[in-house]
Amino acid sequence: MTAEVPTRLFSEQQWRQLFPLLNSLDQSQRLWLSGYLAAPEWGAATATTVVADTAERVTIAYGTETDNCKRLAHQLEARCREAGIAAEVVDLAQTRVRRLTKMKYLVVITATHGDGDPPEPITDFYENLNADDMSPLKGLRFAVLALGDSTYENYCVTGQIIDQRLEALGGERLIPRRDCDVDFAQPADEWMTQLLPTLPRAAAATPAVDHSAAYSSAPAAASYSKDSPLEVEVLANHSLSHPDRSHPIHHLELELPVADFPLLPGDAVGVLPENPPQLVASILDATGLSGEAPVVVDDQAMSLVEALRIHRDLTIPSRGFLSAWAALSDAQWLQDINAGEAKAQREFLRQHQVCDLVRRAPARPEPQALVDALRPQQPRLYDLANCLEVNEDELHLTVKAFSYPFGEREEIGIATTFLLDLQPGDSLRIYPHRNARFQLPENTELPLILVAEGTGIAPYRAFLQALAQRATPPPCWLVFAEQQFEEDFLYQTDLQKALADKVLTSLDSVFYSDEPRRQLADPLLDNAERLNDWLAQGAHIYLCGEKDSLDVCEARLQEQLDKNHSEGFWKQLSKDKRVHRNLY
Numbered sequence: 001m002t003a004e005v006p007t008r009l010f011s012e013q014q015w016r017q018l019f020p021l022l023n024s025l026d027q028s029q030r031l032w033l034s035g036y037l038a039a040p041e042w043g044a045a046t047a048t049t050v051v052a053d054t055a056e057r058v059t060i061a062y063g064t065e066t067d068n069c070k071r072l073a074h075q076l077e078a079r080c081r082e083a084g085i086a087a088e089v090v091d092l093a094q095t096r097v098r099r100l101t102k103m104k105y106l107v108v109i110t111a112t113h114g115d116g117d118p119p120e121p122i123t124d125f126y127e128n129l130n131a132d133d134m135s136p137l138k139g140l141r142f143a144v145l146a147l148g149d150s151t152y153e154n155y156c157v158t159g160q161i162i163d164q165r166l167e168a169l170g171g172e173r174l175i176p177r178r179d180c181d182v183d184f185a186q187p188a189d190e191w192m193t194q195l196l197p198t199l200p201r202a203a204a205a206t207p208a209v210d211h212s213a214a215y216s217s218a219p220a221a222a223s224y225s226k227d228s229p230l231e232v233e234v235l236a237n238h239s240l241s242h243p244d245r246s247h248p249i250h251h252l253e254l255e256l257p258v259a260d261f262p263l264l265p266g267d268a269v270g271v272l273p274e275n276p277p278q279l280v281a282s283i284l285d286a287t288g289l290s291g292e293a294p295v296v297v298d299d300q301a302m303s304l305v306e307a308l309r310i311h312r313d314l315t316i317p318s319r320g321f322l323s324a325w326a327a328l329s330d331a332q333w334l335q336d337i338n339a340g341e342a343k344a345q346r347e348f349l350r351q352h353q354v355c356d357l358v359r360r361a362p363a364r365p366e367p368q369a370l371v372d373a374l375r376p377q378q379p380r381l382y383d384l385a386n387c388l389e390v391n392e393d394e395l396h397l398t399v400k401a402f403s404y405p406f407g408e409r410e411e412i413g414i415a416t417t418f419l420l421d422l423q424p425g426d427s428l429r430i431y432p433h434r435n436a437r438f439q440l441p442e443n444t445e446l447p448l449i450l451v452a453e454g455t456g457i458a459p460y461r462a463f464l465q466a467l468a469q470r471a472t473p474p475p476c477w478l479v480f481a482e483q484q485f486e487e488d489f490l491y492q493t494d495l496q497k498a499l500a501d502k503v504l505t506s507l508d509s510v511f512y513s514d515e516p517r518r519q520l521a522d523p524l525l526d527n528a529e530r531l532n533d534w535l536a537q538g539a540h541i542y543l544c545g546e547k548d549s550l551d552v553c554e555a556r557l558q559e560q561l562d563k564n565h566s567e568g569f570w571k572q573l574s575k576d577k578r579v580h581r582n583l584y
């Protein structure tokens with residue numbers, strides 16, 4: 001090492017102090033120090049200043065819709081850093097498959113969504129990975145963690161397909177794939193523990209970099225999450241549709257007492273629902289347990305009744321619950337099912353809710369054993385129906401009552417029952433949920449075509465409030481469908497005001513009960529000339545609401561536009577990120 005002072009960087013005095021120290025370091029100490037100084041806490045690191053050999057760096061790639069996989073990816077990155085493994089986190093939604101050919105170590109953490117589909121943002125990556133012309137991945141070492149929900153027919157299939165595909169392309173599996181159910185924390189942690197020793201220690205431990213942040217125009221990271229929610233108060237809760245309708249739709253207004261709740265129009269609010277008190281009571285009744293019994297959930301002490309009301313899913317029994325309950329109960333028939341084939345178990349679980357199982361196969365578990373056997377309660381998402389730029393201390397939601405047939409009875413939706421019953425002054429726990437693929441386009445001049453059925457109108461109300469702030473809003477065409485004009489024209493006054501203020505260029509509605517033959521896509525197809533004209537100007541199309549209806553609408557648009565333009569026209573719009581879907 002030269003004793004000459006690098007004068008552009010250090011003063012002579014600084015160099016006099018530094019030089020003897022640096023000169024005394026051995027090779028490994030120097031490498032360690034270079035990584036340490038490059039860490040973000042020193043304010044110096046960017047993706048390009050990381051010094052580790054790119055080839056040996058581990059890429060942790062996530063595919064997510066509701067952020068579980070992203071959180072696990074960062075958890076793994078932190079563990080890599082502690083273990084001296086150079087790792088970077090990337091979002092598969094922002095990753096070109098070509099990049100895989102340059103990688104040596106790839107860890108994929110992905111969810112399955114829809115009906116066995118990949119998370120929507122990673123559709124392009126997934127299709128390209130599975131395309132016939134995908135380059136071989138010889139020399140790639142990989143591992144896959146798959147998240148899913150075992151109550152779905154196509155459990156964890158996205159992770160399974162990616163895992164098989166990486167192997168078929170020539171990759172070498174580091175450790176077997178692990179499929180995780182909704183209580184994924186522990187199995188994911190175990191899988192990471194198994195994975196870490198198979199990853200290369202970097203010559204210099206370098207800080208991991210999340211490149212996804214560089215692509216995102218998201219506001220500052222939220223300090224609230226499903227594990228650390230914000231408690232807010234209900235300001236208003238009233239019916240938007242006819243109150244006697246079988247599945248009423250409500251408008252909720254929540255007080256937002258903080259400024260760091262980063263939501264844009266198109267984003268959603270995560271709600272942590274509470275189970276109906278009568279359902280909690282029926283479980284306590286069937287097990288003979290006292291609600292006052294002390295238990296621990298996620299390291300927090302609480303009463304059993306609180307754990308059952310807030311933290312545990314009391315409807316869907318998992319396979320884990322089946323085996324735990326079979327061990328606790330004397331019922332031989334349940335033990336037989338538990339020892340039987342996976343397919344029969346799935347069928348049984350589909351026909352039984354937790355309360356059916358605990359009633360049919362009585363047992364007297366310890367309170368903690370009951371809590372440990374149940375799945376964690378899952379948050380539900382509701383689209384933000386207002387623009388925080390306009391009204392920064394309120395959140396508006398549009399919620400439709402939900403129920404479903406279950407055997408002989410009709411079951412009520414947990415979160416919707418909870419939300420629709422809330423009174424002004426009640427509180428609930430929420431967190432912000434980014435939906436980066438359902439935002440207004442950055443180019444503020446492009447025409448917008450907004451298609452909604454029912455509660456799908458919610459994000460468009462937020463869009464229109466945001467557009468009303470602009471000096472020159474772009475052309476905007478809204479198509480809305482519901483049951484009856486008289487009772488179900490959700491937010492009719494807001495929409496008509498937007499029309500009068502020229503924020504909306506055109507408003508079309510379809511009311512199924514009034515015009516049984518008319519469908520959601522009809523107003524667009526009936527105005528084919530305008531549709532084509534707007535698309536030629538670069539219009540973005542948004543589809544929001546219940547999946548089945550919007551899928552039919554999209555299929556009709558695709559068929560017609562492909563016929564009018566060329567085969568693959570719709571697919572290309574989609575590839576160009578001009579079709580935005582928010583379906584549930």
Ligand SMILES: Cc1cc2nc3c(=O)[nH]c(=O)nc-3n(C[C@H](O)[C@H](O)[C@H](O)COP(=O)(O)OP(=O)(O)OC[C@H]3O[C@@H](n4cnc5c(N)ncnc54)[C@H](O)[C@@H]3O)c2cc1C
Nearest residue numbers: 315316380381382383398399400404413414415416455584
């Ligand atoms: C991005 C996004 C945005 C959304 N925005 C909105 C919105 O703005 N407004 C709105 O109203 N909704 C919205 N939703 C839907 C919402 O998140 C909920 O899914 C919906 O309200 C139903 O919730 P719930 O708790 O009442 O029903 P749940 O109790 O969760 O029941 C829902 C489903 O689970 C099934 N199910 C439940 N328990 C069982 C069981 N034991 N066995 C078999 N099947 C069972 C039911 O068949 C049903 O399909 C959105 C969803 C997403 C993903």
Ligand SMILES: Cc1cc2nc3c(=O)[nH]c(=O)nc-3n(C[C@H](O)[C@H](O)[C@H](O)COP(=O)(O)O)c2cc1C
Nearest residue numbers: 064065066067068069111112116148149152155156
């Ligand atoms: C609308 C919806 C559809 C889902 N469909 C499936 C499915 O078909 N198969 C499955 O295994 N899991 C399914 N899941 C469960 C998710 O994979 C699971 O919740 C996962 O933890 C989500 O991870 P993410 O937060 O990273 O997106 C679905 C979840 C939602 C909300």
